[in-house]
Amino acid sequence: MEQRVYYVPGPGGVEGLPTALSMFYNTPLVMLAPHWHAQVEVNYIVRGWAHYRMSGHQVRFEAGDLVLFWGGLPHMLDDCSDDLIYAGGHLPLVHFFRLRLSQSVQTALMRGAALVSKASDASDALNFERWSRYVRSGDPMKAGMAIDELLLRIERIRFDPYVLLPQNEDALPVSGGIDHHTSPIVVRICDFIADNFREDIDSTDIAAAADVHPKYAMNVFKKSTGMTLNDYVSLMRLSYAQALLMQDEVNVLQVAMDSGFGSLSAFNKCFRKTTGMSPTDFRRDTRTRPEPAGLKQLHMQARYN
Structure with a gap:
């Protein structure tokens, strides 16, 4: 066998x-x-x-x-x-x-x-x-x-x-073999960030939502995921901003605010550090990429429906 x-x-x-x-x-x-x-x-x-x-x-x-x-x-x-x-x-x-x-x-x-x-x-x-x-x-x-x-x-x-x-x-409870990865603390942290990453939140807010001390929240999250709380929040915000930038006629400043960055300078710094380009360059490169046949028409139909 x-x-x-x-x-x-x-x-x-x-x-x-x-x-x-x-x-x-x-x-x-x-x-x-x-x-x-x-x-x-x-x-x-x-x-x-x-x-x-x-x-x-x-x-x-x-x-x-x-x-x-x-x-x-x-x-x-x-x-x-x-x-x-x-x-x-x-x-x-x-x-x-x-x-x-x-x-x-x-x-x-x-x-x-x-x-x-x-x-x-x-x-x-x-x-x-x-x-x-x-x-x-x-x-x-x-x-x-x-x-x-x-x-x-x-x-x-x-x-x-x-x-x-x-x-x-x-729903069935998961038992055994998962140890700290399924810590209720980490799950509560992820839930709170998913719901609030577009708002002005920091480690203190996140820890309060998980009902733990901020330093403990940061340590548990880092140990479980390999990411810091700040990196995780920034990833959520950046990804959301990239999706907004792919839409037509969006204002970069408004994208920064709607994504939770708080300022254009913070948005530009994070965007360039992660992607190697500015938000404006990203939007330009995305718009100049050829679309598959028929997809542009679908996008236009969706816009007016």
């Missing part, structure tokens, strides 16, 4: 680059510990089944399920069928904020819910395989097309039945 190989995440760190898109189409390894990544995870179960331990609940995804959940809370693939093939990606927050999802769904996801749609077909497997190839091709135009098509596919979920898990009656 072939011995199962496991994946062990690195100790206490948000994996990968939070602003980088990664996509996959493969057979995953069962995990021995939870991990975090500051992106939204998209899963499509091509074949077999996958069992996840999320923050505070468990869920099993079956073949044909299309799933969306926030990877910034601890989660782990703790069991799966031998024939599991899954596809999907880690979607940076900038693209998540571009999605035309209802505010209630967006909030539920950021609080740890998983959105599951069973309204899929064979074309999804083909599309996810192609998107993965495009993103890994090194061709910026192919990668851009993959992102745009993926976002449109996710938005189509709203036209079909879907569920948000856990539902109250189905």
